[in-house]
Amino acid sequence: MATFDSLNGRADAGATEAVQTQAFDVVVIGGGPAGMAAALAAHKVGAHVAIVEREQHLGGILRQCIHPGFGLSHFKQELTGPEYAQRFIDQVRASDIALSLGSMVLGIDSSEGACVGDPDTDEGTGDAAVHTVTLMSRTGMLQLTGRAVVLAMGCRERTRSEIKIPGSRPAGVFTAGLAQRYINIENLKPGSRAVILGSGDIGLIMARRCTLEGISVEGVYELMPYANGLRRNVKNCLDDFGIPLHLSTTVTRVIGHDRVEAVEVSRVDEHLAPIPGNERVVPCDTLLLSVGLIPENELSVGAGVELDPRTRGAVVDQSLQTGVPGIFACGNVLHVHDLADNVTTESERAGAAAAAYALGCSAGADAGTADPGCQLTVSPAGIAGYALPGRITAVALTKLNFRVRRPVDAARVRILAGDEELFAGKVRPFKPSLMESFPLPAKVIQRALDLGFSEIALSVDPVEEA
């Protein structure tokens, strides 16, 4: 590994010092599982790569996900989050990938003026703009230029203000991931008696973690009529400890002046509206919220990247390139994943595609090479909540990811172009807690183009039980 400790080309001494600039092929923003996998994949094909990470350590959120359940598909064994991260940290450390830790990216400038004048980039100047990543570290401001940038900033938790829980505003209301950080990284105890709202995986994991650490968990409350997390987490985190899961129930009021003293919970009807008259007060000093994750795209938007309102991540093509040429996105900043293993697989694709773009060769980027004349947009239909990539520019086998909006026992994936059904998958169950992947054959893409369509839909349609 290399660090930025030895700076070269210092500006002339003067009242103001020019901002240091270092040139790379690929600059990766974020040192979590997505950023590390993308950086390693880009490095593997010969790109000169830098990772910028806000924290002092690589690993991202995996450092606080101390529970097992990682690596079953990527490493074929069950690892904890830190073990999963450490395997990638070791690989990064053994490489000459440049690391800028404790560094906050302030912005990405993709304007064409910010150019390094590399003779290799003469052809297709429009695409060869160099991106400038400006960051602030302990040693000052630094600019990294890259012909490609990989966005791997991960996601943030939804907070109380985003779900608008009425009541007072005392201390003791935390997002579940923040409480996880307090307990697992900072050695702080967030409270003694907790109520958890939301049955997403983080909420379930925290129910067990709190219990083991001597924080009693009064119950997990879930607005929807089904648990949102993985089945294994419901079983191992709630059932093992006798923690009740209250479905179709939500927190309707926070009670307490300086500190949470109780929360009021209510059952909801089929439209998710609280049913008046059956409120119940649950004494507690802590409310943990596990109510969803939002891709963290402030930097992307600043760089001019178009977002998909459904995923709240970038609109990308089959090579995970955003609408800004040379900027790629992967992991939870692109769409929220349930498994780190899937983040790794996706990010390796993004890293390889970014390197291929930066190095200006199409070798190894077979699925990424655009075919002139192939411009298809992909949108979700039926109960599919989103479809990714949103844009297809090559006639090749394409991995489509999607998530359904509600659980169904029997449904099938269909690819539609207008009224034409181009493909129908087999009937099987789907649930919102699982991100699905579907291989779209090249011949289906070709067929849509032959029929003159510029838009296809990935539709998940429930099938009536026979």
Place this chain on the structure above:
Amino acid sequence: MSTNAIETLQFNCTTCPSECLLTVEVERDADGAVVEVRSVAGNSCPRGDKFAHQELTCPMRVLTTTVAVSGGDEALLPVRTAEAIPLALHAQAMALLRGLVVKAPIRMGDVVLPDLLNTNINLIASMDIDRAQVAN
């Protein structure tokens, strides 16, 4: 002579990400103790059958938690049992680990506590912790 009851249970296998929903028929004696697992259905591989039998006799889980670190660049070291240990021992293990402090540096896989509660299973480090950087 016997008042054994037959009970049908449903739970998910957690061996792999498929999470097969198992339907398990179990015979219990008057005290509720499992006499025999009569049948397991719903598993799509033999591991599901093995899991159901284990689950009804002595459920096993990997325990993960943290222990305090002295002299490290992090306050806590994430640790795990190298293999699953009986779920029934987790609370006792947590009580034992509460007072434990380990010294940095530590490497992933280092044994933090050998033979945890006579299970023959070691408690191991999940991550590297380096020595704290001395400020100037």
